[in-house]
Amino acid sequence: MAEINRIVILTGAGISAESGIDTFRSEGGLWEQHRIEDVATPEGFARDPDLVLGFYDMRRAALSKAEPNDAHRALARLEREFPGELLLVTQNVDDLHERGGSRDVLHMHGELKSALCASCEIRSAWDAPMSATGGQRPQCPVCQAPTLRPDVVWFGEMPYQMDRIYAALGAADLFVSIGTSGGVYPAAGFVQEARQSGARTLELNLEPSEGTHFFHEARHGPAGQLVPRWVD
Ligand code: BV8
Secondary structure, three states, X not given: OOOOOOEEEEEOXXXXXXXXXXXXXXXXXXXXXXOHHHHOOHHHHHHXXXXXXHHHHHHHHHHHXXXXXXXXXXXXXXXXXXXXXXXXXXXXXXXXXXXXXXXXXXXXXXXXXXXXXXXXXXXXXXXXXXXXXXXXXXXXXXXXXXXXXXXXXXXXXXXXXXXXXXXXXXXXXXXXXXXXXXXXXXXXXXXXXXXXXXXXXXXXXXXXXXOHHHOOEEEEOOHHHHHHHHHO
């Protein structure tokens, strides 16, 4: 195979499943427990901020009990083997890649442990529950306005650092998609971007994703087994 030195990896909820974090579309997943339009859209937040803040508090609490798994740790090893040549893009808002040892993680859909102030637009690290106490939303630690929201990208909002992602896809030799159903854009379109720039493309997922036919190669099984085997 041609010299591989520029790698783009995209991860989704499936890479955190073996750490006990609910995925979205699997049996009993998050989108079975809540309607997307109620908890993952700006309109839903405007309609019922307490419901949305409670949804993210529940996920933050679940994350505090979760540990990174062998797949997260294997990607951290790969990052050390390809210093400066690997871009890890995650759709996940958990911090398990960082806790598994990855140092440069691009959270295109934001982070559970970050808060965004709708007034001053400053981000602040946020670990505490955000659900409104008595209808009061938490104050921004910078401008003191009671307008904090979860720093996550909802449906209809622009994902973060898209220019950096598209530039990396345009220069990639290898694109690997791990643990994602390939149902949400623009992430689901990254494999086609990578192919157009001549990259090899590999899917590592429990089962064929919606876009599996776009990949040169697909391996199916739990990420905790597939990813270390692929990396090592
Ligand atoms: C946007 C953050 C404009 C919050 C999330 C075409 C082009 C562009 C946009 C659209 C388009 N068509 C439609 C749209 C709009 C929309 C969209 O895609 N809708 C879908 C429903 C059709 N997209 C948007 O609104 C996006 N914004 O488009 O802005 C724009 C356009 C172009 C360029 C720039 C801007 C914003 C979308 C982001 C929404 N936020 N999350 C939060 O986390 O609460 S989405 C959420 O679902 C995740 O972040 C993730 O991105 C997404 C998909 O979830 P997955 O990670 O794939 O998880 P899922 O449960 O679905 O699948 C898990 C997989 O793992 C499964 O395949 C399973 O088999 C596997 N698995 C399970 N266990 C394991 C495993 N694999 C391995 N091992 C295991 N053990």
